[in-house]
Amino acid sequence: xxxxxxxxxxxxxxxxxxxxxxxxxxxxxxxxxxxxxxxxxxxxxxxxxxxxxxxxxxxxxxxxxxxxxxxxxxxxxxxxxxxxxxxxxxxxxxxxxxxxxxxxxxxxxxxxxxxxxxxxxxxxxxxxxxxxxxxxxxxxxxxxxxxxxxxxxxxxxxxxxxxxxxxxxxxxxxxxxxxxxxxxxxxxxxxxxxxxxxxxxxxxxxxxxxxxxxxxxxxxxxxxxxxxxxxxxxxxxxxxxxxxxxxxxxxxxxxxxxxxxxxxxxxxxxxxxxxxxxxxxxxxxxxxxxxxxxxxxxxxxxxxxxxxxxxxxxxxxxxxxxxxxxxxxxxxxxxxxxxxxxxxxxxxxxxxxxxxxxxxxxxxxxxxxxxxxxxxxxxxxxxxxxxxxxxxxxxxxxxxxxxxxxxxxxxxxxxxxxxxxxxxxxxxxxxxxxxx
Amino acid sequence: xxxxxxxxxxxxxxxxxxxxxxxxxxxxxxxxxxxxxxxxxxxxxxxxxxxxxxxxxxxxxxxxxxxxxxxxxxxxxxxxxxxxxxxxxxxxxxxxxxxxxxxxxxxxxxxxxxxxxxxxxxxxxxxxxxxxxxxxxxxxxxxxxxxxxxxxxxxxxxxxxxxxxxxxxxxxxxxxxxxxxxxxxxxxxxxxxxxxxxxxxxxxxxxxxxxxxxxxxxxxxxxxxxxxxxxxxxxxxxxxxxxxxxxxxxxxxxxxxxxxxxxxxxxxxxxxxxxxxxxxxxxxxxxxxxxxxxxxxxxxxxxxxxxxxxxxxxxxxxxxxxxxxxxxxxxxxxxxxxxxxxxxxxxxxxxxxxxxxxxxxxxxxxxxxxxxxxxxxxxxxxxxxxxxxxxxxxxxxxxxxxxxxxxxxxxxxxxxxxxxxxxxxxxxxxxxxxxx
Numbered sequence: 110x111x112x113x114x115x116x117x118x119x120x121x122x123x124x125x126x127x128x129x130x131x132x133x134x135x136x137x138x139x140x141x142x143x144x145x146x147x148x149x150x151x152x153x154x155x156x157x158x159x160x161x162x163x164x165x166x167x168x169x170x171x172x173x174x175x176x177x178x179x180x181x182x183x184x185x186x187x188x189x190x191x192x193x194x195x196x197x198x199x200x201x202x203x204x205x206x207x208x209x210x211x212x213x214x215x216x217x218x219x220x221x222x223x224x225x226x227x228x229x230x231x232x233x234x235x236x237x238x239x240x241x242x243x244x245x246x247x248x249x250x251x252x253x254x255x256x257x258x259x260x261x262x263x264x265x266x267x268x269x270x271x272x273x274x275x276x277x278x279x280x281x282x283x284x285x286x287x288x289x290x291x292x293x294x295x296x297x298x299x300x301x302x303x304x305x306x307x308x309x310x311x312x313x314x315x316x317x318x319x320x321x322x323x324x325x326x327x328x329x330x331x332x333x334x335x336x337x338x339x340x341x342x343x344x345x346x347x348x349x350x351x352x353x354x355x356x357x358x359x360x361x362x363x364x365x366x367x368x369x370x371x372x373x374x375x376x377x378x379x380x381x382x383x384x385x386x387x388x389x390x391x392x393x394x395x396x397x398x399x400x401x402x403x404x405x406x407x408x409x410x411x412x413x414x415x416x417x418x419x420x421x422x423x424x425x426x427x428x429x430x431x432x433x434x435x436x437x438x439x440x441x442x443x444x445x446x447x448x449x450x451x452x453x454x455x456x457x458x459x460x461x462x463x464x465x466x467x468x469x470x471x472x473x474x475x476x477x478x479x480x481x482x483x484x485x486x487x488x489x490x491x492x493x494x495x496x497x498x499x500x501x502x503x504x505x506x507x508x509x510x511x512x513x514x515x516x517x518x519x520x521x522x523x524x525x526x527x528x529x530x531x532x533x534x535x536x537x538x539x540x541x542x543x544x545x
Numbered sequence: 546x547x548x549x550x551x552x553x554x555x556x557x558x559x560x561x562x563x564x565x566x567x568x569x570x571x572x573x574x575x576x577x578x579x580x581x582x583x584x585x586x587x588x589x590x591x592x593x594x595x596x597x598x599x600x601x602x603x604x605x606x607x608x609x610x611x612x613x614x615x616x617x618x619x620x621x622x623x624x625x626x627x628x629x630x631x632x633x634x635x636x637x638x639x640x641x642x643x644x645x646x647x648x649x650x651x652x653x654x655x656x657x658x659x660x661x662x663x664x665x666x667x668x669x670x671x672x673x674x675x676x677x678x679x680x681x682x683x684x685x686x687x688x689x690x691x692x693x694x695x696x697x698x699x700x701x702x703x704x705x706x707x708x709x710x711x712x713x714x715x716x717x718x719x720x721x722x723x724x725x726x727x728x729x730x731x732x733x734x735x736x737x738x739x740x741x742x743x744x745x746x747x748x749x750x751x752x753x754x755x756x757x758x759x760x761x762x763x764x765x766x767x768x769x770x771x772x773x774x775x776x777x778x779x780x781x782x783x784x785x786x787x788x789x790x791x792x793x794x795x796x797x798x799x800x801x802x803x804x805x806x807x808x809x810x811x812x813x814x815x816x817x818x819x820x821x822x823x824x825x826x827x828x829x830x831x832x833x834x835x836x837x838x839x840x841x842x843x844x845x846x847x848x849x850x851x852x853x854x855x856x857x858x859x860x861x862x863x864x865x866x867x868x869x870x871x872x873x874x875x876x877x878x879x880x881x882x883x884x885x886x887x888x889x890x891x892x893x894x895x896x897x898x899x900x901x902x903x904x905x906x907x908x909x910x911x912x913x914x915x916x917x918x919x920x921x922x923x924x925x926x927x928x929x930x931x932x933x934x935x936x937x938x939x940x941x942x943x944x945x946x947x948x949x950x951x952x953x954x955x956x957x958x959x960x961x962x963x964x965x966x967x968x969x970x971x972x973x974x975x976x977x978x979x980x981x
Contacts, residue, residue: 117856117857117858118601118602118639118856118857118858119599119601119857120639120640120642120643120857121643122594122595122598122639123595123597123598123599123625123627124625126594126595126597127594127595128592128593128594128595128640128643129592129593129594130592130640130644131590131591131592131654134590134591134592134593135590135591137593138591149890149919150914150917150918150919150920151914151919151920151921152890152891152919152920152921154567154570154571154890155567155570155571155574156564156565156566156567156570157564157565157570157573158558158562158563158564158565159558159559159562159563159564159659159673160596160659161559161562161617161629161661161672161673162558162559163555163559165554165555166554181597181619181621183617183619183620184619185617185663186663189559189560191559193597203554203556203558204556204564204566206556207556207557207564208566213935213938213939215925217921218567223595223596225597227621227622236597237595237597248924248925250924250926252903252907252922252924255907256907256922259907259911263914368904368907371904371907371908372907372908372911373911420553420554421553421554421555421556422553422554454585454588454590455588467688468804468807471688471691471692471695471804471807471808472807472808475695475808475809478586478587478699481586482586483585483586483587483588484586484587484588485587485588485653486688486692488684488686488688489651489684490686499649502649503649
């Protein structure tokens with residue numbers, strides 16, 4: 110038997126998390142930079158927090174199940190239970206609650222945190238992923254939804270996804286509650302079960318779904334199933350009783366669709382079966398849906414959650430927000446061929462003919478860097494031909510060689526490795542040429 | 546007794562970690578952006594990895610003590626021991642080992658990961674901090690040290706720290722080993738103890754230090770204490786036996802100092818007492834030291850570690866790198882008054898006179914955002930005067946109001962809230978004015 114010190118350590122990452130080699134990191138940075146750029150244009154400011162949170166934070170609203178079974182939760186050495194955050198919303202609610210008296214509302218914030226879930230790793234579902242979170246705190250009116258959905262839509266467009274390739278599905282928890290509790294007279298608990306069943310609608314057959322509903326609501330199933338099968342908002346409203354046709358929730362949906370339409374956002378549809386998982390939503394919920402016929406699926410979503418700050422003993426703060434995961438978005442961009450090719454960040458390689466010129470090459474590099482040009486020096490001592498080949502393999506666009514002649518004359522032959530073009534340049538015009 | 550559901554949740558973060566509210570996040574982003582910008586100019590590419598690593602990764606070189614007592618280590622649900630990374634070097638070594646055959650050497654990489662240590666939180670020592678890691682893999686020659694120390698020096702300068710305000714202390718593990726093992730004939734174990742004692746030199750009195758050394762090395766203490774008290778490289782070398790004067794380690798130190806001098810980096814001093822904590826260093830080690838008379842201290846450092854890839858059963862890869870923590874750097878920049886005031890990221894607030902013009906204001910905002918102007922709309926329905934006050938409180942530089950007149954004429958009064966200056970503008974020249 111081998112003992113520990115003889116065993117080779119694995120070079121693999123922990124299961125279900127990713128290593129980001131430079132090519133992947135560049136794509137990740139591209140994805141994040143678009144998110145950040147759009148959020149900033151809408152006046153959102155970046156915030157951040159630790160991935161480590163007291164576990165209590167997730168007890169109140171997510172339900173014990175998530176904390177115990179789907180999170181990384183452990184005791185620290187002081188016997189305090191800590192959790193690697195599975196979502197950002199409780200954290201941002203905590204931060205707003207903590208400085209509630211100092212903040213100027215409405216608060217517009219975004220963050221791109223990493224989140225952990227203990228799941229069996231599979232395509233698109235990793236144990237760690239990053240998620241853009243965009244939230245506006247302190248707005249009761251539907252303008253908050255107009256704005257938040259505009260941000261979501263603008264990010265998709267900024268990636269180059271066409272409006273015809275995705276749709277924004279919206280629903281309203283107020284309508285769901287009105288139907289299940291007011292009209293059907295179900296208890297909150299039973300209503301919750303129905304909502305969970307509706308959430309699974311797309312995953313089961315028509316028959317199985319019908320049976321799931323009947324099993325929960327009994328004879329009232331027909332009314333509900335008819336409502337749920339409505340083809341559009343008009344049909345749905347038509348099937349409501351008279352006072353329901355003017356229900357707050359319906360008015361909000363109509364106002365929202367119209368306002369977005371005015372802003373040129375027309376790929377919005379009402380979807381009475383849209384539920385969204387989290388318990389804390391209280392009003393409009395929405396989901397961005399990929400219309401790719403080969404892979405129709407929900408990409409991300411969000412909604413209004415007005416009550417969350419109450420878990421901190423604070424008054425309600427009306428809030429609307431969404432979360433957008435990096436894994437899904439990267440997958441969409443790859444499917445649609447929308448990831449831009451990453452430019453090589455190194456502009457020039459200075460090859461050295463003989464070790465005696467390395468100091469000179471380093472000084473030249475330093476001067477170019479002072480002008481914001483990204484430069485490396487090849488001080489390997491290898492043949493110049495090999496140095497050039499290696500620069501080319503790295504995808505570096507330009508090289509110059511430094512040898513006796515160059516040091517004497519102060520003139521260099523700048524070679525474009527893509528085109529093969531060569532040009533004699535002085536130190537001074539080297540910078541200006543490389544900057545273009 | 547209250548039951549759980551009645552208890553208020555705390556709004557505090559977990560102990561020893563930080564929340565980054567937008568003002569702090571902006572400073573953090575500034576600190577990171579300077580790091581990244583300088584690293585890229587030197588041709589370094591960004592990589593990343595998960596904060597969660599298999600615990601075995603830290604057994605091999607850091608010593609069991611660190612893994613067990615100073616890290617966050619726990620079992621996942623599959624009974625696998627995982628650790629929140631306490632440093633990045635094992636991770637980057639793992640990643641290089643994993644793709645060794647595909648990578649083009651030398652590999653120049655940087656990352657700004659968060660790291661966790663289980664410590665009693667105190668000033669400058671938190672449980673979570675971020676640390677720039679810059680490493681070059683695959684260079685045996687001292688040019689790697691020249692480059693890495695240039696990067697470190699350039700980052701300090703890019704922050705605006707003057708060369709007179711910090712110094713770069715260098716030593717060489719090869720010299721330490723030559724003295725302790727070759728000259729004094731100490732075992733590796735005893736030599737390790739001496740190195741640890743020397744590392745504590747600044748923290749104890751002259752007498753206590755002398756006694757610590759005598760206790761470990763006995764009668765050879767005088768030779769060692771004399772060497773350690775050398776005032777500079779010349780005196781130190783003078784005290785070595787003839788063959789020691791030409792020792793590799795000494796030649797490297799001299800070459801390094803000269804090469805850095807040629808690049809205009811003159812705040813470099815030899816320090817024979819510099820040890821650096823980690824066991825994996827094999828050659829040059831360095832430390833950037835704050836010369837502020839009120840707070841002289843080590844800021845960060847690094848060195849050469851040629852053997853680390855061996856823990857993965859791979860051949861050696863000569864490597865030089867350093868790590869630079871965000872907490873220390875922020876503290877230095879604050880002390881020297883070098884944190885630039887953060888510009889407000891929102892350029893314009895559109896105030897609305899009456900709710901009927903909100904849609905118009907949203908459309909105007911959308912047009913400006915399409916031109917990359919950061920805009921918010923105040924749709925609070927409050928009095929315009931209050932809207933303007935709130936925009937000013939937020940530090941937004943410009944406002945326009947949208948009411949009946951503006952909608953009719955398409956002309957707006959653009960007001961600079963800093964100067965009070967007002968200007969009548971059309972929609973078209975609003976963009977160009979705001980972009981300047």
